[in-house]
Amino acid sequence: MKDNIIYQVSTLQALALGYTRSVCEASQLLEHGDSGLGTFEDVNGEMIVVDGHCYRATSDGSVHEVPLETGVPFASVTFLSGDREFELEEIHDIDRLKMELDLKIEEHFGLNSMHVVRIDGEFETVRARSEEPYRSHHVALKEILEKTQKDFAFSQVAGTLICVYYPDYMDGINAPGWHFHFVSEDRSVGGHVFELDMKQGYVKMDKINRIEIQLPSEPAFDTYSLKNASQKEIQEVEQGK
DSSP: OOOOEEEEESOHHHHHTTOOSOSEEHHHHHTSOSEEEEEOGGGOSEEEEETTEEEEEOTTSBEEEOOTTOEESEEEEEOOOOSEEEEEOOBOSHHHHHHHHHHHHHHTTOTTSEEEEEEEEEEEEEEEEEEOOOOOSSOOHHHHHHHHEEEEEEEEEEEEEEEEEEOGGGBTTBOSEEEEEEEETTSSBEEEEEEEEEEEEEEEEEEEOEEEEEOOOSGGGGGOOGGGOOHHHHHHHHTTO
16 A cells, blocks of 8 residues: 655644744645645635645635745645545535545545545535734634634635545544635635535545654744643634634
């Protein structure tokens, strides 16, 4: 079996506790994957990596490709090969999509593995969020998003979902379960997805069997007590609350 490697920048506990400084640049991130998601320095928007390009969804839902020197505090990327490919019919809410993807990974005994999925589809609606930058130190992500987060919706749109799955036992390294970011086909709008209504989609799925984590190297990282990250707050942030 070939190695499918996911490259992660920092940990979700660190981001949740407010470590939003740059750990690497977008150029370095793209050396490790052509598909993935994350955020940018100072939580300056939502990241969507697709087809080897790194995009930022801003607080109004518009999307722009970032300069290669843009700082990245947290992200997960892989080189997606599409080891499994299949189609999905109408799916009217995000919980149903999670259930369908869970069933697919259960078929191959994959619930204890990581997975990265790309879904190219047509959508009735996509509800998403992004945020404005907020420079801080030791300010929890939940508090930052309460100040900066904006919600928006896209209707009758074609585009790509990048989906990342981490198993429950990796809670804190990343968010357990599914995490979805969206970018439209014309790369003009997108964000972190917390609800959707999909007409149909074509899925490429990779099961991941290796993870590489790049931790921050600056001394400030060691001033964070990562075990104190609130899992309840992480879940609320993930669901867009």
